[in-house]
Amino acid sequence: MQLLTNMTDLQLQRTMNFMRASLGVHCDFCHVNDDKTGWDFASDAKPEKKTGREMIRMVLDINSKNFPGRPQVTCNTCHRGHIHPEGLPELPQSAPPFPTPAEESRKGYPDPKDLLAKYVAAIGGEPALKKLASTTRIEKGTSERGTNPPLPIEIYTSGDHVLVANVGPAGNKNVQVLTAGGGWMRNKDGLKPLRPSDIENLSGTASAFTPFVPKLPDKALTFSKAKVGDHETWEVAGQLDDKTRERLYFDINTGLLVRRVITRVSPIGRIPEQTDYDDYRDAGGVKLPFSVRLSLVDPWSSSIRKYASIELGAPVDETMFEMPK
Amino acid sequence: MRKLILAVAILATVSVYAEQKNVQVLTNLSDSQLGLAMNNMSASLGVHCDFCHVFNEQTKALDFASDAKQEKKTGREMIKLVLDLNEKNFKGRPIVGCYTCHLGKEHPSTVVSFPMPPAAPTKSHEAEEAEHKAFPAAKDVVAKYITAIGGEAAAKKLATSTMTATGTRTDLAGRSTPIEVFNAGGKTFVRSKPAEGPAMSQMVSADSAWMQGRQGVRTMTGADAATSYLFARAYEPVTSLPEKSGVFAKETIDGHDTWVVGSQLDEHTRQRVWFDANSGLAVRRLITVDSPVGRIPTQTDFDDYRDVNGVKVPFTVKVSSVNGGQNATRKYTSIELGKPVDEKLFEAPKAP
Numbered sequence: 001m002q003l004l005t006n007m008t009d010l011q012l013q014r015t016m017n018f019m020r021a022s023l024g025v026h027c028d029f030c031h032v033n034d035d036k037t038g039w040d041f042a043s044d045a046k047p048e049k050k051t052g053r054e055m056i057r058m059v060l061d062i063n064s065k066n067f068p069g070r071p072q073v074t075c076n077t078c079h080r081g082h083i084h085p086e087g088l089p090e091l092p093q094s095a096p097p098f099p100t101p102a103e104e105s106r107k108g109y110p111d112p113k114d115l116l117a118k119y120v121a122a123i124g125g126e127p128a129l130k131k132l133a134s135t136t137r138i139e140k141g142t143s144e145r146g147t148n149p150p151l152p153i154e155i156y157t158s159g160d161h162v163l164v165a166n167v168g169p170a171g172n173k174n175v176q177v178l179t180a181g182g183g184w185m186r187n188k189d190g191l192k193p194l195r196p197s198d199i200e201n202l203s204g205t206a207s208a209f210t211p212f213v214p215k216l217p218d219k220a221l222t223f224s225k226a227k228v229g230d231h232e233t234w235e236v237a238g239q240l241d242d243k244t245r246e247r248l249y250f251d252i253n254t255g256l257l258v259r260r261v262i263t264r265v266s267p268i269g270r271i272p273e274q275t276d277y278d279d280y281r282d283a284g285g286v287k288l289p290f291s292v293r294l295s296l297v298d299p300w301s302s303s304i305r306k307y308a309s310i311e312l313g314a315p316v317d318e319t320m321f322e323m324p325k
Numbered sequence: 326m327r328k329l330i331l332a333v334a335i336l337a338t339v340s341v342y343a344e345q346k347n348v349q350v351l352t353n354l355s356d357s358q359l360g361l362a363m364n365n366m367s368a369s370l371g372v373h374c375d376f377c378h379v380f381n382e383q384t385k386a387l388d389f390a391s392d393a394k395q396e397k398k399t400g401r402e403m404i405k406l407v408l409d410l411n412e413k414n415f416k417g418r419p420i421v422g423c424y425t426c427h428l429g430k431e432h433p434s435t436v437v438s439f440p441m442p443p444a445a446p447t448k449s450h451e452a453e454e455a456e457h458k459a460f461p462a463a464k465d466v467v468a469k470y471i472t473a474i475g476g477e478a479a480a481k482k483l484a485t486s487t488m489t490a491t492g493t494r495t496d497l498a499g500r501s502t503p504i505e506v507f508n509a510g511g512k513t514f515v516r517s518k519p520a521e522g523p524a525m526s527q528m529v530s531a532d533s534a535w536m537q538g539r540q541g542v543r544t545m546t547g548a549d550a551a552t553s554y555l556f557a558r559a560y561e562p563v564t565s566l567p568e569k570s571g572v573f574a575k576e577t578i579d580g581h582d583t584w585v586v587g588s589q590l591d592e593h594t595r596q597r598v599w600f601d602a603n604s605g606l607a608v609r610r611l612i613t614v615d616s617p618v619g620r621i622p623t624q625t626d627f628d629d630y631r632d633v634n635g636v637k638v639p640f641t642v643k644v645s646s647v648n649g650g651q652n653a654t655r656k657y658t659s660i661e662l663g664k665p666v667d668e669k670l671f672e673a674p675k676a677p
Contacts, residue, residue: 018437020444021437021441021444022437024441024444025444025447026444026445026446026447028446028447029447054414058410058413058414061413062406062410065406065409066402066406071435072435073426073433073435074435074436076434076435076436076437077426077433077434077435078421078425078426080428080434081437081441085421085425086424086425086428087419087420087421087422087424087425087619087620088422088424088611088613088619088620088622089365089368089369089424089429089622089647090429091611091622091623091624091645091646091647092497092624092643092645092652093368093645093646093647093649093652094497095497095498095649096367096371096372096373096649097373098373098375099373099375099380100372100373100375100376263436269435269436270435270436272436272437272439274439295439295440295441297437297441299441299444302439302440
């Protein structure tokens with residue numbers, strides 16, 4: 001590691017995937033993958049990796065010189081999913097509007113607080129909020145991860161304890177448990193405690209799939225009218241902390257949340273994590289999305305969960321979180 | 326529609342009447358080069374000139390020298406960014422231009438959008454080399470083109486003989502005008518008679534140019550002449566390619582499988598020609614000229630090849646440029662090669 005230092009494993013993994021996604025390539029575009037010995041991420045044998053380093057330096061330099069501190073220019077700004085960026089304007093050009101129209105004024109956009117209130121009303125009002133605050137939750141359904149078909153999954157949550165039991169593509173049963181101080185996993189290879197990078201990964205996924213708790217980010221602003229799939233939405237943007245931003249997309253008609261995008265600063269640009277919500281149904285007095293799609297720059301970790309049941313406040317056997325002897 | 330016509334008319338005049346006042350970063354450019362560099366920026370952001378330049382409501386003209394608009398100041402910063410970037414990373418070659426990031430939008434998009442298509446395994450260098458080795462040689466692609474248009478003699482005739490043509494010219498706003506085109510000895514004379522308004526004519530050659538229209542006869546110089554000459558040349562069919570040309574890709578254009586042949590015309594000018602892999606005919610030509618803010622493209626699409634005394638000539642020629650006023654499609658109804666052209670047509674009429 002020469003340039004992207006001081007990052008956690010997950011941050012680095014996401015940053016690498018951001019580069020991969022920006023160029024529309026697989027890891028082997030830069031990294032050596034040998035049929036016999038597998039991946040050699042440390043090797044500098046490929047010229048593409050050297051060029052990659054030059055390009056990271058270039059991006060860092062552009063941002064530090066022109067956009068003080070902000071990662072405004074990213075790999076994707078130019079590459080847009082292609083190995084070679086296109087510098088030539090596409091021809092033929094259509095005539096640009098004249099006079100240049102003024103940017104749409106945000107005056108008249110609804111207050112984010114009103115959008116949040118409409119959302120709360122849409123999911124069931126105050127009683128629904130109380131129900132959402134339950135510390136336990138049991139979700140059962142299927143998960144479609146990466147290129148795998150939908151496979152059964154069960155998630156048991158109690159406070160900050162989470163147990164995910166799923167079936168792998170070969171019919172193998174896996175259990176992953178996250179607790180306050182650590183966690184463990186059991187799969188076909190046996191039982192073992194989670195490594196710090198596993199914990200980071202698993203807790204990231206668990207929080208991305210946790211039902212949205214109605215709360216606005218700091219400095220929330222109704223930013224634009226945006227189309228999300230077939231939904232006309234109000235896009236509310238704000239920040240969760242100085243490195244993390246959130247965008248919430250509320251359906252103009254139903255008031256329901258249809259998308260949430262969280263972006264986190266990396267040296268080469270903001271890395272997005274997008275959650276799409278669909279199929280809202282009643283779950284014991286709260287309207288919840290029964291279809292949740294998590295999209296990450298890492299397509300192998302991206303997944304769609306379709307729940308058959310969601311129980312809030314159901315009793316959860318606490319012993320299930322203890323690592324078996 | 327009126328608005329569109331006005332917009333096109335203004336775009337057309339911009340490159341013609343640009344005067345260099347208060348130019349701070351893009352110095353050492355000819356009027357024509359500066360005009361095209363400006364059009365390239367406008368095309369890269371998908372905006373009109375008034376995005377950066379003040380439009381004076383009283384005079385109904387753009388005040389190009391004014392620095393009143395914040396967008397113009399930002400534009401200068403951005404030009405500096407591009408110059409610096411190319412200098413530091415690409416040895417001063419204009420690899421990164423405005424379009425590289427802006428892609429026709431005011432605000433470039435930085436975040437990847439979901440869902441992403443799955444990434445295919447990377448092609449190995451060996452596989453890529455093998456693919457390139459299977460490409461035909463450029464000279465064979467050119468030879469096939471020459472054969473397709475009628476052989477060496479036909480190609481020579483197309484390059485050197487006079488041409489008289491009639492047809493229509495349709496501009497970006499969809500207005501069609503009957504035109505007559507006369508080519509002889511490197512000079513081009515185009516006469517048009519719009520449905521409304523006076524007849525217009527224009528003569529361009531490498532060293533002189535004039536036009537006659539609503540305001541009478543005017544000699545064209547500088548940017549004016551250079552730009553008009555560039556666009557007159559853009560309508561000419563492909564007749565030969567430089568020795569040093571190479572096939573560098575196979576692409577599909579409007580359903581045609583094509584070989585892309587690239588050549589360098591001079592230090593700052595590059596050309597790509599797309600030849601139909603089946604018929605051998607040229608379907609597109611792209612000429613790019615280096616500018617400090619990126620390479621500037623002019624594209625010609627050829628279609629409807631028909632026989633003219635043993636020479637296959639494209640009867641539909643579409644020219645696309647970053648200068649919207651120059652975008653037009655010519656559809657010829659008749660083309661004659663080698664017919665004597667009255668030399669008087671190329672002389673500027675005397676003012677009465």
